[in-house]
Amino acid sequence: MTIVNEGNNPPVNKTIKVDRNAGNIIIGNSPEYEISSAINELLKSLANKPFTFKKNRRRPSSETVVKIQHNNLKAKSHIIKQYLDHSSKVEEAYSEIDSLITFGKATILQNLNDLYFLALDAVEIDYLICDIDIAKVRENSEFILEFIIQRLKNTVFESKNTPAYKEHVELGVNVVVAHAFIECIIMENPADDS
Known part of the structure; x- marks a missing residue:
């Protein structure tokens, strides 16, 4: 790509090298920015719910504690x-x-489940031809969850209907991912291993 400057300045050469790509390379605004996202509507709805900060802590259920430990x-x-x-x-x-x-809701939960399997692909954990190796999930659990959170944030920020405040995005994505974890949409359910 050559960019020609007006006036006495010599042309500026900028090179982009792409070794391997599976999809479009877009320089500038992506068309995705013009499409709304279901997750953003959920985050906006969450942001509009009244909330009072309380210092007292609600404890997770014993099933949730077991699942946290299992994963x-x-x-x-x-x-x-x-x-x-x-x-x-x-x-x-x-x-x-x-x-x-x-x-x-089904669209959002399916998307979260798909992100989980993308994360498993990223850490090379097989799930098609055998049971998911929980030892590998446990070894990579932090990365898997962070992968899902980051991909979900990317979807939020790259969509037309992005919530107005960053704090709403941060909290909303965390809460939605945690809900998917508790509802066994993402990560492994200890009950499935018994």
Whole structure:
């Protein structure tokens, strides 16, 4: 690519080298920025729910504690705590999404499940021809969860209907991912291994 400057300045050469690519390379604004996202509607709905900060802590259920231990997610326990503080609002928001977007909740949960399998692909954990190796999941659990969170944030920021405040995105994504964890949409369910 050569960029020619006006005036006495010599042309500037900029080279982009792409060794391997599976998709479009877009320089400038992507068309994705013009499309709305179901997850953003959910985050906006969550952000509009009244919330009062309370210092007292709600404890997770024993099943949630077992699942955290089973998946070795102690380093990401803060998102479970955030979810516990907002759990009733998540279900309300999902109900609202289903009234706004046909199969809105199912679409979001399917997307989260797909992100989980993309994360498993990223750490080379097989799931098609054999049972998921829980030892490998446990070894990579922090990366897997961070992968899902980051990909979800990318979707949020690259969509037309992005929430107005960064804090709403950060908290909302964490709460939605934690909900998916508790509902066994992502990560492994200890009950499946018995």
